[in-house]
Structure formats: structure tokens, C-alpha cells
Amino acid sequence: MATIPIGAEGRIAAVRAARRGYRVLRELPMVPLVVLTVLAAVAVLAPVLAPHGELDPVKPTREQCVAKFGAADCPYVDNAPPFWSAGGRLDTPLGTDFLGRDVLSRLMYGARISLIVALTGTLFAGAIGTVLGVLAGYMGRWWDQIIMRITDAWLTLPSLVFAILLSSVRGPGLWNVVLIVALVFWSRYSRAVRGEVLALRERDFVKLAEINGIGKLTIVRRHLIPNVMNTVMVLFSLQVGVAVIIEASLSFLGVGVPPPEPSWGLMMAQERESLLEGRWWLEVFPGVCITMLVLSANMLGDWLRVRLDPQLRNR
Amino acid sequence: MDKPLLEVRDVQKYFPIAGSLFGARRALVKAVDGISFTIDAGETLGLVGESGCGKTTTSKLVLAAETPTAGSIEFEGRNVAQLKGPDLKDYRRKVQVVFQDPYSSLSPRMRVGDIIGEPIKAHEGVSSADVRARVAELLELVGFRPDVARLFPHEFSGGQRQRLAIARALSTKARLVVLDEPVSALDVSIRAHIISLLESIQARLGVSYLFIAHDLAAVAHLSRRTAVMYLGKLVEVAESLELCARPLHPYTKALYAASLPSHPDEAREEIVLSGEVPSAIDPPRGCHFHPRCPFAMPRCSEQEPALVELSAGHRVACHLY
Numbered sequence A: 001m002a003t004i005p006i007g008a009e010g011r012i013a014a015v016r017a018a019r020r021g022y023r024v025l026r027e028l029p030m031v032p033l034v035v036l037t038v039l040a041a042v043a044v045l046a047p048v049l050a051p052h053g054e055l056d057p058v059k060p061t062r063e064q065c066v067a068k069f070g071a072a073d074c075p076y077v078d079n080a081p082p083f084w085s086a087g088g089r090l091d092t093p094l095g096t097d098f099l100g101r102d103v104l105s106r107l108m109y110g111a112r113i114s115l116i117v118a119l120t121g122t123l124f125a126g127a128i129g130t131v132l133g134v135l136a137g138y139m140g141r142w143w144d145q146i147i148m149r150i151t152d153a154w155l156t157l158p159s160l161v162f163a164i165l166l167s168s169v170r171g172p173g174l175w176n177v178v179l180i181v182a183l184v185f186w187s188r189y190s191r192a193v194r195g196e197v198l199a200l201r202e203r204d205f206v207k208l209a210e211i212n213g214i215g216k217l218t219i220v221r222r223h224l225i226p227n228v229m230n231t232v233m234v235l236f237s238l239q240v241g242v243a244v245i246i247e248a249s250l251s252f253l254g255v256g257v258p259p260p261e262p263s264w265g266l267m268m269a270q271e272r273e274s275l276l277e278g279r280w281w282l283e284v285f286p287g288v289c290i291t292m293l294v295l296s297a298n299m300l301g302d303w304l305r306v307r308l309d310p311q312l313r314n315r
Numbered sequence B: 001m002d003k004p005l006l007e008v009r010d011v012q013k014y015f016p017i018a019g020s021l022f023g024a025r026r027a028l029v030k031a032v033d034g035i036s037f038t039i040d041a042g043e044t045l046g047l048v049g050e051s052g053c054g055k056t057t058t059s060k061l062v063l064a065a066e067t068p069t070a071g072s073i074e075f076e077g078r079n080v081a082q083l084k085g086p087d088l089k090d091y092r093r094k095v096q097v098v099f100q101d102p103y104s105s106l107s108p109r110m111r112v113g114d115i116i117g118e119p120i121k122a123h124e125g126v127s128s129a130d131v132r133a134r135v136a137e138l139l140e141l142v143g144f145r146p147d148v149a150r151l152f153p154h155e156f157s158g159g160q161r162q163r164l165a166i167a168r169a170l171s172t173k174a175r176l177v178v179l180d181e182p183v184s185a186l187d188v189s190i191r192a193h194i195i196s197l198l199e200s201i202q203a204r205l206g207v208s209y210l211f212i213a214h215d216l217a218a219v220a221h222l223s224r225r226t227a228v229m230y231l232g233k234l235v236e237v238a239e240s241l242e243l244c245a246r247p248l249h250p251y252t253k254a255l256y257a258a259s260l261p262s263h264p265d266e267a268r269e270e271i272v273l274s275g276e277v278p279s280a281i282d283p284p285r286g287c288h289f290h291p292r293c294p295f296a297m298p299r300c301s302e303q304e305p306a307l308v309e310l311s312a313g314h315r316v317a318c319h320l321y
Helices: A009-027 A030-044 A062-069 A103-139 A141-156 A159-170 A174-201 A204-211 A216-252 A264-270 A281-307 B055-062 B085-094 B112-123 B128-141 B146-150 B158-169 B188-205 B216-222 B240-245 B250-258
Strands: B006-017 B027-039 B044-048 B070-075 B095-098 B176-180 B208-213 B225-230 B233-239 B308-311 B314-316
Touching (some): A103 A216, A103 A264, A103 A281, A159 A174, A159 A216, A216 A264, A216 A281, B027 B044, B027 B055, B027 B070, B027 B233, B044 B055, B044 B216, B055 B208, B085 B095, B085 B112, B095 B158, B112 B128, B128 B158, B158 B188, B188 B208, B208 B216, B233 B250
Parallel strands (some): B044 B208, B044 B225, B176 B208
Antiparallel strands (some): B006 B027, B006 B070, B308 B314
């Protein structure tokens, strides 16, 4: 047995804390975290970082291009290629779109739209679904019957078709898309949360609280909600990815965020033909952005599922 | 003599089970079928019986988690079923429980200090500093250092968790603690420790226990009197030592025969019960135990034996006596 010198406890504690910090750092899912951080930073700092406005065509225009490089090096009307291709320019590194707007700047502002819709929409959906799920699971009886039958019916609706229906009622618009995401996806949470609550309700610590005469609301707040948070957080991060896709799809179909806003889905929609005409960058870059965001959200969700369980946390 | 702390009189609890889709007949499960017992202040009553005999339903009735179908439960001279509002709250403060499974009875997301302090906060309007001081006292009472209050339950072993559950049950100065098989889920080596802890706590605080178990040795050690339950009814009630030395009811004898002897050379009566516990939906006529009883007489299947007092404090429900 190793002997520990008197007075060394403080140092040992410090070493332990440092080791623990290192372990957390080591286990962090670096790739998705970096991607999400970068995207969030870009979204917040878009007005500072973006080389051009997201709505205005970049000057100089084609005439100036031809004057500078000659007609042969300016093959595209307003559609400048990325900087490494012939005719590309460094001040519009990812090229320009059919109106001569800088793709990079639009992607940066587009991150705002995607993140706002995905985060707030999923947050509302999670809040509605969690409350209804806890209510159904804990109150039981006809609360359960009514809420779960509605949830079942909701889950049978194909989400995209339902979203299109809702947006045709509400009309296009950023906050309408947020509302739609909340209305379409709450049922995922209520179903999962109700199942968890049904199991928790039978656990002795909940029965004990009831026998101790602790109020229903306190039991919900102190014993049920914290114990379903795992599930909710994991679902949340997975649903963020789905919400990004729904927003992009709605915008792609012309019923989401209206032009000229730089939504990634809308950017892809407006350049549908350009892929066939060889202007691949107008389609690929927004697509890559959507893929990265969705993939990162899913990876983070998987990591959270393991990490948020206090019984796995300190191992 | 003083009135007992808890007086259970002819309590029945029947659970309806849903009939089939087309049949209107609804069956009743007679989980508890007319039992009576009393617990004095500072006393322990042991309640033994095999699984499904109604022990847990009895504990739920005492805890006012279920209301009796018939009969009454009186606590400090007041009928529990009629308690309302602040009186019921006071009852819930004075009567606490320790469950069998210490892995399920402590909320995994709360710190130990909050778990033990929860009933205090719910029942007494005291400051959080006072709650913390009380929690520290309680932790010391069950043999922990006060600084474990900031840990989570999963950092403790089963026996340690059970000690935490006991601390919680005592947090509101309970008069009666229902111990629902508190040691059944623990290692044999830990059991003795928990039992003696419960004993010393009783000596210090004067709390009463209703000790439910199927471990006869543990019951005999902790409780002054023991009641034996079979299929919703009490078949024998006696002082624990008396019951050990002279079990009268054939079922009690069989229970003792089935428990491990304290010495390998000990000679004892072999009684092996055949068959299984009959269904509580449709219990046998007469004495509930007669289909399995080695001493059954014709009378046993017709007439139900009453619980009669044979000698001082030794009551038994059997036609043999």
C-alpha cells in the first residue's frame, strides 16, 4: 500500500480534478462539436465575417470582369465559379449565384436561418411533447387515453406532407417554419416521455415521495422531469437534424423561408437546373452545409446519450 | 394500559380484476382478508409469510397508499381512512417506510442530502441550513460522515443505500416505520449489520417498526412479537421467542422447518409442504391452509378456524387446538 504524506491531500485532489478534466476533454466528440461551434459562430458573426451582403449582387459585375480578364475567362453570366476554377475570383471564393450574389456570404447568413429554425422549433416541440408526455404518463386514466390517441394520430401523419399543409395555411416565413417544426414533431417527445414516466411511476422513489405526502407537481418537477431529461436531450439533438432537413425541404419546395432570404434549402431549389449546366458549386456547397449540420447534431446526440447517464458518467 | 400506537381491526382489501370482454362477472382478489393486529409505541411487530400472502398490501394499507375495503386502521386513536388535509399530511409525516430494493428507492438524479432532506422540506417550514444540519445528524445516526450528503446514490453499495433509505425514513421524526423486507435484497453479511442498526435506532428514538420479512431469524431477532400470515389471513401471532420455541400452527411449523438450522447437527422435525399457495381469487373453503396441511381433518375444509388465544399473547387459528 502506498503511503500518502501528511498534507498531500490537497495536491492529490488537484491532480484528480485535472485528470478528470482531461478525461472529459478526451471523451468530447471533437468533430461534431467543432462543426457546430464553427457554424454557430459563423451564424452569430455573419454580418462581420461575410465578405459581401447576402442579398446584393457583388460588384464588380460581368462587364468589369470581361474588362479585366477578357471574355474567354468570364464564361458565366453572373455565375462566377469558385476561386480555384478558371474565371474564379478570390473575393467570391465559393462563386456567385444567378443574381451575382456571393455564395459564401449567403451560406453564412443561411446558417442563421437553419440554426434558428432547428433550435427554436425543436425546443418548442420538446417543451410541448415533454409536458404532454409527463401528463399522460403520470396522470394516467383519460388524460393518458386522450393525449396518447392524439399522439398516435399525429405520428401517422407523414411529416413533410403535414408540414406543407400547415405552411400552406400559415404562408411562408421564418417563424411560421419554426411553428411548423414544433407542431409536427412534438409527438415524438410525448410518446418517448410517456413511456419513461410509466416506468418511473412504478419506481420506489416515486412511490416513497407519494407516501411522504409530497405534492404531485413537486414529484413531477423533482423526480420525473430530471429523470426523463436524458431521453429528451438525446431526442432533441437528433431532432435538430430532422428539423434542419424539414426547413430545407420546405424552402426547397417554396413554402418555407421565402426568397430572397438565404436559406440553404432555398439556395438549392433556386439552382436546380444549374447542376445540369455544370454550375455544381451552387448546389454542392449548400448541400454540404446541410449534411455537416445534420450529421454533427446526430453524432452529438449519440454522445449525449451515453454522457448524460449519471451512472455511466464517472466511469 | 395505554392505547396502542397502531390498531388494525378486521381489515380487508379486495382488488377487483377486470372480467373478460363478454363476461360481466368480475372476480375479486382477496389480498387481505380480515386481519387484526396492534403495534405499541417503541415496539416491533414482525410480519412473516411467503410471497403473495398479502404482506405488501398490508403495508400499503398501513401507509395509507391504499384504502381498506372494510375494517379500520387507527393511528394514535384516529381512523386513518378519515384523515384529511393537514391531519393526513401529519400522518404521512409520522408514518414512514423503507422499501426492499435500495436501488429503486433513492432517486438517481438527486444528491443524498436532497433525498434525505426532501421529507423535512415537505413537512416542516425550516430553513435550508437547518435541513442540512438535520441531514448531517441523520447521516451520523446511520453511520456515515456528514460530507457524503453531496454524493449521488449510485456511489454507494446496496447496504449503504439501505442505510440512506433508513435515514430518510427517520428524517421527519416518524413514530412508525414500515420496514418492507428491508434486508431481503442485501448480502447475508450486511443483513446483521442493518438489523442491529435498526435495533439501536429504536433504542435511541423509541420508534415503532412494522417489520415485514420472510427471514424468520431476522424477524425473531428484531421483533418482540411476530405475526404469521397465510393467504390474506393471520394464522398465528405470538411473542417471537415463544413462536420460535413452540410454533403451533402447521404452517408456522413448516416455515421453521424450511429455514436454515443455526447448527448443522441440530435435529428437527421435517415438514415439507406439497402444492402451491392457492389463488387469492378463489381461496379454499374453510381453513385456507387445509389443502396443504399435513394434519388436515374433515372439519378443516368446512369451517374456518378463528384466531383464538391459547396462552398469554399466543394466538393461533387452527382446529387442532
